[in-house]
Each structure stands twice: as C-alpha cells, then as structure tokens.
Amino acid sequence: MKRLSLLVLAAALPCAATSFADAPRPRSGEQIVQYQCVLCHGQGVSGAPRIGDGKAWGTRVHQGGVERLVSSASRGRGAMPPSGGLADLSEPELRSAIVYMLKRSGVDTND
Numbered sequence: 300m301k302r303l304s305l306l307v308l309a310a311a312l313p314c315a316a317t318s319f320a321d322a323p324r325p326r327s328g329e330q331i332v333q334y335q336c337v338l339c340h341g342q343g344v345s346g347a348p349r350i351g352d353g354k355a356w357g358t359r360v361h362q363g364g365v366e367r368l369v370s371s372a373s374r375g376r377g378a379m380p381p382s383g384g385l386a387d388l389s390e391p392e393l394r395s396a397i398v399y400m401l402k403r404s405g406v407d408t409n410d
Contacts, residue, residue: 325392328399335383336396345378353405360401365408369394 316403332340332350339347348355359368372393382388383396401408 309400325389325395328392328395328397329385331385331388331392331396332399332403333404335385336400339379339383340400344370347377347379348400350400350403351405356401356404356406360406360408362368365394372397 326334337350339345340350343349343352347360369390372379373382373390382393388396398408
C-alpha cells in the first residue's frame with residue numbers, strides 16, 4: 300500500500316508543479332514585477348532602481364524614455380541579465396513590467 304501511495308504521489312507531482320512560464324500569456328506587468336523584478340528592484344540590489352524611488356526612475360526616463368529602458372533591460376544592464384532573467388519574456392511584457400514599476404514610483408509615462 301505504501302508503494303502504491305508513493306507511485307500515485309510521484310505521478311501527480313508533474314501535474315501539480317507549475318512555473319511562472321506556464322502562466323497564461325501575456326502576463327501583466329504587475330505579475331512579472333511581483334514574480335521576478337522585485338527580487339532586485341524591491342531592495343535596490345546591485346544599484347537597481349528601487350520600486351517607489353521616483354527620482355531614480357525619473358532620471359532614467361528623462362535620459363531616453365520608456366523605449367530606451369525597454370531596450371536596455373532587454374539586453375541586460377550591469378548585474379541584470381537580459382530580460383531580467385526571464386528568457387521567455389516578450390518585449391511587450393517587459394515593457395509593461397517597466398511601465399508598472401515607473402507608475403508605482405510616481406513617474407508619468409504617458410501610457
């Protein structure tokens with residue numbers, strides 16, 4: 300009986316295990332930020348602008364706009380890997396995550 304229980308449990312694990320990549324697409328900016336971006340942008344790890352720091356985000360937007368931020372994040376910058384480490388992140392999803400962080404920081408994006 301114990302062996303049967305283990306087999307049932309082992310068979311169920313792949314069905315129960317889901318990842319962020321399995322989420323329906325497109326993912327919202329908020330979902331992406333809460334899942335991945337907050338890991339560094341929540342605390343300002345390695346110089347990442349903190350969510351809520353309007354001055355830091357505002358400076359970046361004024362230097363080249365949202366599209367420049369998207370381009371930079373797409374390639375990776377400093378300690379941040381390309382697309383923030385989410386290889387399956389589409390450009391529109393990346394843009395929505397950046398716009399979400401900007402808005403949470405009080406920066407007007409005209410979106």
